[in-house]
Amino acid sequence: MSQHFETLARVGYGARGLVYLVLGGLATASAFWGGSQEQDTSSALSQMLSLPFGRILLGLVALGLFAHILWRLAQGLLNADDVDEDAKGLVTRLGSLASAGANLFLALSAAGLAIGMGGGGGGGGGEEKASGWLLQQPFGPWLLGAAGLIVIGAGLAQIWYGLSRGYAKRIDLPETAKPVLDPLCRFGLAARGAVLAIIGGFLVFGAMTVSPEQAGGTADALTYIHGLPFGSLLYGVTALGLFAYGGYSLVQAFYRRIATHKVQGALRSALT
Numbered sequence: 580m581s582q583h584f585e586t587l588a589r590v591g592y593g594a595r596g597l598v599y600l601v602l603g604g605l606a607t608a609s610a611f612w613g614g615s616q617e618q619d620t621s622s623a624l625s626q627m628l629s630l631p632f633g634r635i636l637l638g639l640v641a642l643g644l645f646a647h648i649l650w651r652l653a654q655g656l657l658n659a660d661d662v663d664e665d666a667k668g669l670v671t672r673l674g675s676l677a678s679a680g681a682n683l684f685l686a687l688s689a690a691g692l693a694i695g696m697g698g699g700g701g702g703g704g705g706e707e708k709a710s711g712w713l714l715q716q717p718f719g720p721w722l723l724g725a726a727g728l729i730v731i732g733a734g735l736a737q738i739w740y741g742l743s744r745g746y747a748k749r750i751d752l753p754e755t756a757k758p759v760l761d762p763l764c765r766f767g768l769a770a771r772g773a774v775l776a777i778i779g780g781f782l783v784f785g786a787m788t789v790s791p792e793q794a795g796g797t798a799d800a801l802t803y804i805h806g807l808p809f810g811s812l813l814y815g816v817t818a819l820g821l822f823a824y825g826g827y828s829l830v831q832a833f834y835r836r837i838a839t840h841k842v843q844g845a846l847r848s849a850l851t
Contacts, residue, residue: 588650589832594643596828598623598685599771603822606801610815618818619798620685628692638693644686651679660749661838667736674733677726684712710782710794720786723794727782734775741768746827750834760830767827770820774800 601623609618627637653659655676662668713723740746744761746768752760777800785794795803805814 584650584653585837587646588653588837589835590643591647591650592828592832592835594640595647595682596825596832597627597640598644599821599825599828601626601825602797603818603820603825606818607815607822610811610818618801619796621688622798624685624689624692634693634695637689641686641689641693644682644689648679648682648686651675651682655679659838670729670732670736673729674736677729677733710785710796714785714789714794720789724783724786727779727784727786727794729779730782731776731779734772734777734779737772737775738769739772741765741772749836750830751836752830752834760826763823764827764830766820767823767825770817771824774804774817774821777803 598620602618602620605622605626606618624637624640627633627640630636650659652675655672655674658668658672660671662671710723710726713719713726716722742765744765746764747761750764774797778796781793781795781799801814801817804810804817807813
């Protein structure tokens with residue numbers, strides 16, 4: 580059971596990595612060679628569909644993302660990573676649950692495209708769909724505002740996690756690969772953390788205005804970055820950072836320490 584759940588977690592990290600490699604590649608291409616700046620996770624899924632055996636690839640990605648959701652739920656609900664029972668640990672676990680929710684819409688989009696239902700087209704990425712759905716629930720603006728604050732906290736934490744090399748506590752990099760993989764992981768985490776913090780700001784603004792159009796996702800965050808002073812440069816750096824984050828996810832798939840004893844114990848208790 581423990582080995583199977585570890586495999587599930589690693590497959591999930593790999594699927595997320597593939598999505599971000601494609602997303603980062605699309606954004607980098609638009610930054611350096613022109614084209615649309617409206618890049619998000621749905622764009623990445625649609626691009627996969629155009630590849631040879633694209634539906635099969637998307638089906639595998641969807642399965643991997645569902646595996647990632649299960650791992651995120653285990654991190655959030657069962658404290659699979661055994662984080663401290665303090666405010667920082669609580670924010671970390673809430674961030675895992677928020678990630679599970681956002682990835683659910685992404686996985687459904689990938690599955691819809693794989694079976695020909697067009698689940699990833701045109702409607703925005705997983706973040707936009709998740710925020711729109713949340714806003715329609717009872718006390719939706721309050722829930723969306725709380726989610727936005729959690730996402731902002733997760734983004735800032737991810738920036739610090741990368742810059743301080745906090746990620747290294749759970750990843751055993753080969754010594755020969757450290758000179759390349761360490762900067763890759765730090766850069767990817769910092770860039771994705773910045774994008775997350777901006778998305779969190781959009782979510783809070785969407786909650787304040789009770790407007791799902793204001794609760795933007797990755798594409799809106801990249802557009803916002805492009806509109807800043809020196810925006811073209813910042814956009815290009817962020818695009819490369821998202822590509823690096825895809826590489827970081829693959830590093831997690833291969834080298835992350837995954838402790839499954841809490842998950843195994845909880846499952847054993849549930850089955851007995």
